[in-house]
Amino acid sequence: MIRHDVNSRTTHRGPSVLGSLPDDTVVSSNSARCHRACTGEKSGRHLPSGRLPRTEGCAMSQGFAHEPVMLAEILEVFSGMPDGTFLDATLGGAGHAVAVLAAHANVTLLGIDQDDTALAAAASHLDAAGLGGRATLRRARFETVGQVVEGEGIGVVAGALFDLGVSSPQFDVAERGFSYRHDAPLDMRMDRSRGVTAADIVNSAAEEHLARIIATNSDERFAGRIARAIVANRPVRGTSHLAEIVTAAIPAATRRRGGHPAKRTFQALRIEVNQELEILPVALRAAIDVLAPGARLAVLSYHSGEDRIVKSVMREAETGGCTCRAGLPCGCGAVPTVRRVRTRREATPAETERNPRAASARLRAVEKLPTAVR
Ligand SMILES: C[S@@+](CC[C@H](N)C(=O)[O-])C[C@H]1O[C@@H](n2cnc3c(N)ncnc32)[C@H](O)[C@@H]1O
Known part of the structure; x- marks a missing residue:
């Protein structure tokens, strides 16, 4: 149960800079024109909690077609999130982020991705959903999440999500070189x-x-x-x-x-x-560190190597790194910082049928203990 409110903060406002993002650029995404064009509404407005914005018809958001995996389960994990900043460390096209913002009217977004194409698509999608004014997007690798959060003057976050791996568009654009389906140079860098x-x-x-x-x-x-x-x-x-x-x-x-x-x-x-397995434990420990007491971290992984790391880092935080023999009281002075959150671990058969990418997804989540001190 979440007990503590988390600092809320002012989001940046400014011009859309889609398509040209120098390193560590702050993108503010607030194009009301795009939102109106895509939804047919007269002006941008906040959506009632829990209702998803209508962006399916938006050409800009369709440019980055990626169906968010286990969305219902992710929304459930964050259902009790207090007001504050939601950190999406793998923003992609902002599929999860848009749904989380739509469900929590007083939550703002700090979205991170290392891929400039993803950031541009996310900015578009947030604009189209009328949520751009509540979003700050940063180009960064997620192992630097501690510095990014600190750089934004946030202190702690109200919730954090890692949806690992690549997005469907990264696979589908031939010249990225991720896929054996199209002939292209062998690139595969998420940050080109x-x-x-x-x-x-x-x-x-x-x-x-x-x-x-x-x-x-x-x-x-x-x-x-x-x-x-x-x-x-x-x-x-x-x-x-x-x-x-x-x-x-x-x-x-x-x-x-x-x-x-x-x-x-x-x-x-x-x-x-992309040094994915080396970076992951560093990033997850840093994310646990910036969680407010009672805030949750959810991680979606897509292969056994990733899931092993997620499980091990979460276990380490859950036990405080206790080295005492199982069944004996802890005498090594370890201090647990999180508790495990029970959640559905895999996508439903219906989702897997609709979105084959969900078949290998594994979801794990933890909640920062109210007593944990940063
Ligand atoms: C599966 S996609 C996320 C999709 C997103 N949840 C959505 O619903 O649209 C993963 C994203 O994480 C980004 N990513 C992967 N590793 C990263 C890293 N080390 N640092 C920052 N971003 C990373 C990728 O560029 C990609 O856009």
């Missing part, structure tokens, strides 16, 4: 302004290193064979070439099972390029 690309890795990493990346990041049984085939076929020219190499490296009988044969290798490379 820095870092190594998937092409750099497949064309220069040692065979053993490649095999380790593929095995560790995707549990691929044939990682060794795939790494050998990649090295033998260098230079790898693009996504289609890589998909062909991987397919040919996998035994014919296995190729016909479990989706596209290159799916796991592409996932493994994406995780490596």
Whole structure:
């Protein structure tokens, strides 16, 4: 149960700067014109609590078509959220964020994403829903969440969400290089302004290193064979070439099972390029740290490696890192900072049928203890 109110703060207002976001840009999203065009309403207004804004017909929001996963369950986790700032650390197209703001009239949004295309789409979607004036968007990597929150002068947040991985549009835009479905350069960076690309890795990493990346990041049984085939076929020219190499490296009988044969290798490379598993524990600990007493953190993960990290960080906070033997009273002085929140762990069959991306989703949530001190 949430007992403490959290500081609310003034949101930034200013011109929309869609499409051109320098690092760490603050985007204020408040285009009433877009909202009216998309909803047919006469002027922007706050929506009654719990009702979703009508943006389905908005061309701007359709430009980033990503259905938010386990939305009903996320809204349930945050149903008792006090007034204050909701932190969406993986804003994407703001699908979850728009629904959370619509359900909580006195909550403002601090949205973070490292992808400038996602931030532009989120700004559009928030504008179209008439919620832009309550949103501050920041381009940042989520492991810096502590600094971002502090930089905004917020202190603590009323709730925080991580919806991990990539969004549907990142997969669907060929030139991002995430997908084996379209031929494109092997990029896979969510933040295209820095870092190594998937092409750099497949064309220069040692065979053993490649095999380790593929095995560790995707549990691929044939990682060794795939790494050998990649090295033998260098230079790898693009996504289609890589998909062909991987397919040919996998035994014919296995190729016909479990989706596209290159799916796991592409996932493994994406995780490596974006350092997803290294960053995650740092980010989650930082997010738990900025939760107000009674505030909740919800995390949606999409593969076992991610879920293991989420579970372990949450357990560490739940036990305070206690090292005493199970069943014995704690004598090591550990101080728990959160309690686990019971929630549905997986998407319903109906949602999975409608949105296949939801099939691998796992939801975990914790609540900061009222006694926890920052
Ligand atoms: C699954 S999408 C989120 C979709 C969003 N919940 C919605 O409903 O529209 C994940 C987003 O997180 C972003 N992301 C992934 N890793 C990140 C990181 N380390 N720092 C900041 N953003 C990240 C991606 O760029 C992507 O836009």
